[in-house]
Amino acid sequence: MAAPPSASKRADSLTRSERKDLTRASLLQAALALIGEGRSFTSLGIREIAREAGMVPNAFYRHFRNTDDLGLALVEEMGITLRRLLREARQVGVAPNAMVRRSVQVYYEYVQQNRLQFLFISSERSGGSRILRLAIRTEVSHFINEMAQDFRRLGIYPDMSTSSLQMVCGLIVTTMLAAAPEILDLPPEQALLEAEMKDNFVQQLQVVLLGAGCWKEKRVIQSTAATGL
Incomplete structure (x- = not known):
């Protein structure tokens, strides 16, 4: 049997576009690796990110204008992937309770498998660069809008106004974001704690959905008009 090609030969076989994508991915992973060491984004x-990726600083500028530009790429890539996975979990013909539990499982696994990305998001969501804070808010809006669209498609809360439906979806997304640090802090190989955390997560979302089902928009409007608030 012939010996497998060396790493250099495999690299030589890549197209220019593939090499560019590989270099870009190396820079993203280098930034995440530094964050994993306890550094804030x-x-x-730029020099230390390039050094961590094993390349010269000039290589950085072939892919990103500055560190904020790299951060925006991290936010976008994580958002696109997670939104796709959660939309796949919200399929037609699945009971709402089963959909909630499946969504929790998908989200839980994604957070566990992308620990450094969520450390980055958690840090930048409440501090750091204003550009990245706004980008994260935009991604959160995408999550909310896509969930609201899926709820409409699935016939969930069919009589609810768009603004109220988006409010409900916003509460769900906020609950999911708040759960990420707890997932990251869970000690490894603790099956019982993991099961309890998932059950609690599911119950939190079910409370939101149950409350949404009891929401009476007209009653709220009448009450507001009567009290003058």
Whole structure:
């Protein structure tokens, strides 16, 4: 049997576009690796990111204008992938309770498998660069809008106004974001704690959905008009 090609030969066989994508991915992973060492994203410099990726600083500028540009790529890539996975979990013909539990499982696994990305998001969502904070808010809006669209498609809360439906979906997304640090802090190989956390997560979302089902928009409007608030 012939010996497998060396790494250099495999690299030589890549197209220019593939090599460019590989270099870009290396820079993204280098930034995440530094974050994994306890660094804040805003403290990272271009030179050290390039050094961590094993390349010269000039290579950085072939892919990103600055560190904020790299951060935007991290936000976008995570958002696109997770939104796709959650939309796949919300399929037609699945009971709402089963859909909630499946969505929780998908989200839980994604957080566990992408620990560094969520450390980055958790840090930048409440501090750091204003550009990245706004980008994360935009991604959150995408999650909310796509969930609201799927609820309409699935006939969930068919009589609810668009603004109220988006409010409900916003509460769900906020609950999911709040659960990420707890998932990341869970000790490894703790099956019982993991099961309890997932059940609690599911119950939190079910409470939101149950409350949404009891929401009476007209009654709220009448009450507001009567009290003058």
